[in-house]
Amino acid sequence: MEDKKRWAHTLAARVIFVAAFLGLWEYVAKSGMMGEKSELIFPSLEVIGGALVKNFVQGYAGMSLWVYIGNSMRLLLEGLLIGIILAFLLSGLSMVSRVFYDICNLVISVFDLLPGVALLPVVIIIFGVKPGVIVFLVIHAVLWPMARNVLDGFLAVPRIYIEAGQNMGLKGASLLWGVYIPAATSYIVSGLKVGWARAWRGLISAEMIFGVASCPGIGLFINQMRTNMNNAEMYATLVVIIIIGLVVQYGVLSPIEKCTVKKWGMSR
Amino acid sequence: MKKEEAILEVQNLSKVFDANTDNEKDVLKDVSLQVARNEFLCILGPSGCGKTTLLRCIAGFEGYEGSVLVNGQERRLPGTDRIMVFQDFNQLFPWKTVEKNIQYPLKRQGIRDKAMLKERSEDVLQKVKLSGYEKYYPYQLSGGMKQRVAIAKALALKPEIILMDEPFAALDAMTRNELQDELMRISLEEKCTIIFITHNIQEAIVLGTRILVLAQEGKIVVDEKNRIEKPVTPASEGYGATWERLHSALYQ
Numbered sequence: 001m002e003d004k005k006r007w008a009h010t011l012a013a014r015v016i017f018v019a020a021f022l023g024l025w026e027y028v029a030k031s032g033m034m035g036e037k038s039e040l041i042f043p044s045l046e047v048i049g050g051a052l053v054k055n056f057v058q059g060y061a062g063m064s065l066w067v068y069i070g071n072s073m074r075l076l077l078e079g080l081l082i083g084i085i086l087a088f089l090l091s092g093l094s095m096v097s098r099v100f101y102d103i104c105n106l107v108i109s110v111f112d113l114l115p116g117v118a119l120l121p122v123v124i125i126i127f128g129v130k131p132g133v134i135v136f137l138v139i140h141a142v143l144w145p146m147a148r149n150v151l152d153g154f155l156a157v158p159r160i161y162i163e164a165g166q167n168m169g170l171k172g173a174s175l176l177w178g179v180y181i182p183a184a185t186s187y188i189v190s191g192l193k194v195g196w197a198r199a200w201r202g203l204i205s206a207e208m209i210f211g212v213a214s215c216p217g218i219g220l221f222i223n224q225m226r227t228n229m230n231n232a233e234m235y236a237t238l239v240v241i242i243i244i245g246l247v248v249q250y251g252v253l254s255p256i257e258k259c260t261v262k263k264w265g266m267s268r
Numbered sequence: 269m270k271k272e273e274a275i276l277e278v279q280n281l282s283k284v285f286d287a288n289t290d291n292e293k294d295v296l297k298d299v300s301l302q303v304a305r306n307e308f309l310c311i312l313g314p315s316g317c318g319k320t321t322l323l324r325c326i327a328g329f330e331g332y333e334g335s336v337l338v339n340g341q342e343r344r345l346p347g348t349d350r351i352m353v354f355q356d357f358n359q360l361f362p363w364k365t366v367e368k369n370i371q372y373p374l375k376r377q378g379i380r381d382k383a384m385l386k387e388r389s390e391d392v393l394q395k396v397k398l399s400g401y402e403k404y405y406p407y408q409l410s411g412g413m414k415q416r417v418a419i420a421k422a423l424a425l426k427p428e429i430i431l432m433d434e435p436f437a438a439l440d441a442m443t444r445n446e447l448q449d450e451l452m453r454i455s456l457e458e459k460c461t462i463i464f465i466t467h468n469i470q471e472a473i474v475l476g477t478r479i480l481v482l483a484q485e486g487k488i489v490v491d492e493k494n495r496i497e498k499p500v501t502p503a504s505e506g507y508g509a510t511w512e513r514l515h516s517a518l519y520q
Binding site: 164 | 405
């Protein structure tokens with residue numbers, strides 16, 4: 001009962017906030033208070049809504065926005081998957097070998113500070129302008145924060161779980177799978193959150209800086225809208241980017257949390 | 269005691285903390301000990317006498333000099349023949365239900381049959397009076413219930429020896445008495461060998477069939493059979509005298 005009330009409260013607060021924000025936007029747009037550029041900076045909601053429909057129906061260069069989204073998501077998933085696997089590999093090996101741990105720690109600290117976009121020129125020189133470059137940047141974005149979190153999670157596993165595991169005959173890989181990974185789940189989930197956010201931003205930035213004609217993504221789309229001064233379409237694409245982010249947060253990450261750490265009482 | 273009877277044999281076990289530093293300390297020095305099958309051995313001792321370390325060495329969690337033999341076989345690493353029940357309530361895996369916590373080590377031992385796993389876990393849960401809690405997660409249980417599950421988990425594995433490191437020390441007095449009674453009943457029914465570490469003289473007399481008192485460096489100062497008839501109450505014959513004897517050995 002209490003939960004339901006709290007939930008309704010949260011929902012009401014959010015709906016009121018969003019409605020107020022949109023109302024203010026519409027007021028500024030309609031009043032024309034920004035002068036002659038008003039239509040560019042604050043296109044009215046119905047114009048943005050129309051642009052949103054147009055993005056999907058008409059699209060750009062003969063392709064609907066769906067195609068661009070699909071391309072981006074494919075590269076993103078590929079990069080995320082490889083990045084996450086590599087992160088587990090690095091942190092797992094770090095638990096086995098002290099030397100590997102020391103090196104890994106340094107490598108993570110160094111690369112975590114390097115923005116993917118700053119690597120872009122070098123990566124393009126090496127690989128050329130290919131979709132692989134985007135995948136590379138997504139891997140770069142997700143790997144380091146994820147590896148850092150998983151490693152911290154492994155190091156924070158209470159000794160008693162490890163000993164209880166050893167007592168029942170777990171060692172090496174079975175101890176990693178049976179004790180370290182489940183015990184570090186809250187760290188792994190927070191690593192996923194950070195990793196996903198970085199990957200999503202990195203992807204859009206990379207696509208905006210250079211578009212791959214063979215695999216045009218959502219970043220390229222928004223950039224084309226910018227160059228053509230289609231500001232309403234640009235806003236509409238931003239809305240789509242936000243919606244995808246929210247879908248992943250509430251449709252994927254929250255359920256993962258709910259079926260693991262929350263269910264186990266490891267997080268409130 | 270004849271050697272064949274010993275299920276556990278500790279020979280000249282020594283353990284040094286912070287070796288080769290200024291803080292070097294002998295925690296255990298040349299400790300030798302035999303435990304017979306079906307014995308309930310209670311080890312009493314002041315803080316820092318090395319009783320927990322001794323148990324951890326037997327369990328295989330610590331490196332040491334000397335040897336630990338189970339049924340005549342040398343043991344250096346942890347194994348399911350010596351199951352530890354810790355003092356810490358958080359020894360169950362929080363990501364598994366009560367039932368799965370009990371079944372997981374059994375599965376690791378190669379028992380795949382679901383019906384058999386279920387039967388085993390239900391059986392031991394009934395022994396610790398926790399039937400009906402199969403699907404609970406550890407965080408939903410009280411401290412005493414978690415310790416019961418830990419005992420059930422140990423029983424299910426049917427180990428050669430159950431090692432208990434003050435499992436009831438963090439419980440309130442009432443729960444503690446209740447669990448003592450149950451552990452005693454279980455130990456009589458199950459025919460298991462238990463080494464039980466405690467600070468509490470009453471606990472040692474109530475539970476143990478044999479009582480050891482350790483002094484610093486693991487020196488055994490008392491080693492006697494507990495002949496008081498079970499169930500032991502403070503009114504039992506010989507309770508007072510035994511209590512006095514252990515108390516003076518403990519606080520000498």
